[in-house]
Amino acid sequence: MKAFQMQCKMEIKRVLRNRYFVFWSLMMPIIFYYIFTNVVNTNAADPAAWKAHYLMSMTAFSVMGSSIMTLGIRMVQERTQGWSTFIRLTPLPDHIYFSAQMVGQSVIHILSITVIFLAGAIINRISLTPMEWFMSGLWILLGSIPFLAMGTLFGLMKKVETAAGISNVLYMVLAVCGGMWMPLEIMPKAMQSIGHWLPSYHFGSGAWEIVQGGLPSWKNIVILFAYLVVFMLLSKYIRRKQEAA
């Protein structure tokens, strides 16, 4: 138990010290949020609804990013630096190591969600019901699981540089095409039809529904779950192939 708590604490410390995390997951979304709700005139029909909608976009953008990037890159780092091997030789059981990373990651996500929500509430005086705040936060927290699974895929790569490069590009593509930077509705038809099949769109969509007083649709849940299964199977398949080699 002592080892588990200590492991969680250290995992959290490590993420907070990571400058990429602080920049991409906390500063960028807040700056973007400020720009697209206050500086740039978006001619939204309902400004209040747009402000709440875009706050969800940016929070989802932030959490998706740290899910994809932090975990995967750390896996590559630990493997290439011999740390994974060393940990295998200590008495720390694998499941504790793994669950501590998950808990650490979740705490970080809760922190990101809280900080960005607070920023939104302060910058634009967004008023949602407590239930809406809570539900949208919870949706973003749980909906990030498929992206964590995706992160472990990058974690199987050989070099930190490759993993960081590819995951970064994919992160941006998912964010833009999934309607996180600007709503899908204002994009060309072709983009829209691609976007509707991306996990990022359904991740954001659930939160957008909640702040409009609705609930995530079944389609959101089913597609995110399907992606989770695909990523996990793919990860298992690649790992087995790597072990055989």
Next chain:
Amino acid sequence: MNEILRLENVTKSFKYKTAVNNISFSMKKGEVTAILGPNGAGKTTTISMILGLLKPTTGDIKLFNSQSQELHVRQKIGTMLQEVSVMPGLTINEILVLIRSYYPEPLPLKDLVNLTGLTEQDLKTRTEKLSGGQKRRLNFALALAGNPELMIFDEPTVGMDITSRQRFWQTINTFANQGKTIIFSTHYLQEADDNAQRILLFKDGSIVADGTPQQIKSRISKKAVSFLTDPEKSLEILYHHSEIEQIFRKNNRVYIYSDHTDKILELLFQEKIGAHDIQIESGNLEEAFRQLTSENKEAI
């Protein structure tokens, strides 16, 4: 229950190469053993198998009478691998606190610092900013963190400067005196000789000798008699004597290798070789070791 480690007929084959070929040995509590051999002799493969990082192709390995993966075994061993390992994003102090929390009876942090020569400054440094030497010290501290009964080190002094090296062996000797069991690999005969009570000499994946440093040394070192003589003088007459292992001329000096140097002296006078300026050499140990363990390319 005095036996800490046992390997029985252990073989490890990779696709194109047999790295370790049917080795067996056991270690008793309190023994300090060196695995000595040149690069590629199978030292690291053997250590990786002992630690459970590699699975033997055939054969059986037991630590504390169990498999190495078992928790109670993990709690009793401390290791330092060739590959330097650090956890990015944490300071040395934080890593030590973390790793100590894995073990039931860890060494106090203060002891770890004293034993490994880490400084106050080192403790506050994040791992990504550490120098090679500092990383090595950290890894030594990590190996000791759990106060292990069995310590396993793969080429521990590679990348250490002379001071760290001395300190390392001093610490190891202290632990040896406390009755800890220690096994380390090295390709320096000197290091094995100075610090181990027992040497396992590896060559091409096999153990070619197993004994005290004294035994190993007498086995691998060749004594020689050398002398000057008239270059015209034929030495053929000496060839018939079976005591002589090898005879050759180098820069006018004749060298005769033999375990029985006294007998050789007797022969020299008996056969009236006209030898003068006679020297008896106990043989260069390192040289002999290199010859024994290297490929037999000079066997022509």
